[in-house]
Amino acid sequence: MTHEEYKIISKYVFDVCGIVLGEDKQYLIEQRLSPILGELGCASFSDLAQKLDNGVSNFFIREKMLNAMTTNETSFFRDEHPYVAFREKIMPDMMERVRERKERSWQRRGSKVSMWSVAASSGQEPYSMAMIIADIVNTSGMGLITLEDFGILGTDISSKVLSKAMEGRYGPLEVTRGLTSEMRNKYFLLDGDSYIVDEKLRKIVDFKTFNIQDSFLQIGSFDVVFCRNILIYFTDDAKRKILSQLWHILAPNGYLLLGAAENMYNLNNDFATERYGATTIYRKTA
Numbered sequence: 412m413t414h415e416e417y418k419i420i421s422k423y424v425f426d427v428c429g430i431v432l433g434e435d436k437q438y439l440i441e442q443r444l445s446p447i448l449g450e451l452g453c454a455s456f457s458d459l460a461q462k463l464d465n466g467v468s469n470f471f472i473r474e475k476m477l478n479a480m481t482t483n484e485t486s487f488f489r490d491e492h493p494y495v496a497f498r499e500k501i502m503p504d505m506m507e508r509v510r511e512r513k514e515r516s517w518q519r520r521g522s523k524v525s526m527w528s529v530a531a532s533s534g535q536e537p538y539s540m541a542m543i544i545a546d547i548v549n550t551s552g553m554g555l556i557t558l559e560d561f562g563i564l565g566t567d568i569s570s571k572v573l574s575k576a577m578e579g580r581y582g583p584l585e586v587t588r589g590l591t592s593e594m595r596n597k598y599f600l601l602d603g604d605s606y607i608v609d610e611k612l613r614k615i616v617d618f619k620t621f622n623i624q625d626s627f628l629q630i631g632s633f634d635v636v637f638c639r640n641i642l643i644y645f646t647d648d649a650k651r652k653i654l655s656q657l658w659h660i661l662a663p664n665g666y667l668l669l670g671a672a673e674n675m676y677n678l679n680n681d682f683a684t685e686r687y688g689a690t691t692i693y694r695k696t697a
Contacts, residue, residue, distance in 0.1 A: 412441055414538035416460035418619030420444070423463045424480055427473055428568055429624045430644045443479045451475060478571040483531040487589035487614040493639065493668050496690035498543045501635060501666050505671045506551060508634060509560045522615070525631065527660075529623060529638040531565030534576030534608075534616075535589070536637060542598050543611040558615050564631065569681045573618050579608035606678040624649065640670035647678065656680040658695055 412420075417522065420440055421432040432439065444459070451472055453459040462468065505524045512523040528537040566574050567599050578623050586595050586606045599606040623641065636657055642650050657667055658681045667682065668690065669675075675682060675693070682693040 412428070412436060412456040412460075419460040419464050420456065423468070426477065428477055428481065429646075429649050430480065431582075431646055431652060434663065436663070440480075441667050444476065447450060447475055447479055447697060448657060451565050454641060457567060469694050471521070478569045480546045481567075481569045481572075483606050485535045487535045487594075489536065489639075490671060491589075491687065492671075492689040494539060494543060495589060496668070496687040497540065497635075500548070500687045500692065502543065504664075504666075505561070505634060506547065506556060522559045524635075525561045525633045526635040527630070527633045528563060528565040530641045531571045531576055531618060532569075534565060534618070535578060535581075535585075536639070537563045537565035537576075537616045537618075538598075538612060538634050539578070539589070540637070541616055544615070545598065558611055561615055563616045565616060565631075566630075567618075568620065568622050568624075569619050573620060573694060577639070579613050579616050580605050581608075590624075611681070623653055627660050629640070630660060632660055632662055635666045635668075636661060637668050639668060640673070643672045651676050655681075658682065661695040663695060665695045667695070669693070 414437075417437045417440065421436070424430055424432060424440075434495075441456070444456070448455065448459060449464075451459060463473070494597065509523045526537075526540060531537050538631065540563055541558075542560075544657045545558055548556055548558055548561075565573075565576060567576075580602070581599075582605060588598060593608065597683070598607065598612060624637075638653075638657060642653065645653065654675060656677070661667060671689075681695070684695045685694065687694050
């Protein structure tokens with residue numbers, strides 16, 4: 412791949428999904444796209460660059476390239492400490508919100524508290540959240556609060572990983588990453604050599620394809636948002652836009668969790684910040 416071809420292809424990746432690829436990332440494009448060049452109808456990177464430069468792109472090419480280029484590193488309870496904060500700090504507040512909202516609108520069916528896993532990948536993050544919710548409801552719900560009082564939306568730009576998330580089926584190696592044997596036995600059904608997420612959890616988790624660079628207007632309003640390890644791939648201007656939209660879709664006193672390597676310094680001053688253990692929690696206080 413020539414430097415000029417790299418510039419054309421990396422610009423296309425940036426235009427469709429906002430991922431910033433610096434001058435030192437040519438190897439990444441070669442590594443990710445080489446296996447699918449034939450599927451894109453190209454014999455070489457020169458052919459691909461020429462197609463993209465001439466505007467010869469369609470939904471198939473876009474989806475193939477997005478699925479190949481987007482990073483989908485994930486595991487159950489990844490980094491652990493955000494889930495400690497979710498269990499011990501955020502969920503008690505969410506349980507109280509369910510009680511209050513039920514008292515105000517007892518006749519309304521459906522979830523009373525909504526949560527969003529912004530880059531859900533193959534589903535481990537939203538299902539980890541669902542397991543914690545189930546644990547707490549089973550021990551503290553006293554029959555008055557149920558799993559169905561909570562709803563989780565998982566979104567990702569990659570339709571490929573979302574199809575796996577919707578299926579909720581994981582291999583032996585995947586369920587050993589982050590899961591204790593107790594959690595695995597409690598919330599998964601063994602099917603041959605695969606593990607399927609319990610239907611009760613799957614009922615409160617929905618998935619949809621979503622590009623975080625698009626408008627959030629149709630995504631809904633949420634009490635809790637996990638937007639972890641995503642902002643690092645964007646320009647500062649894109650980060651500011653994303654954080655502003657996250658503030659607007661959060662309910663009053665809603666919670667936002669970012670990745671450990673991410674912060675809002677020089678990007679957004681609207682959120683209040685607090686620490687819980689090793690986790691930074693952002694709150695919409697206005």
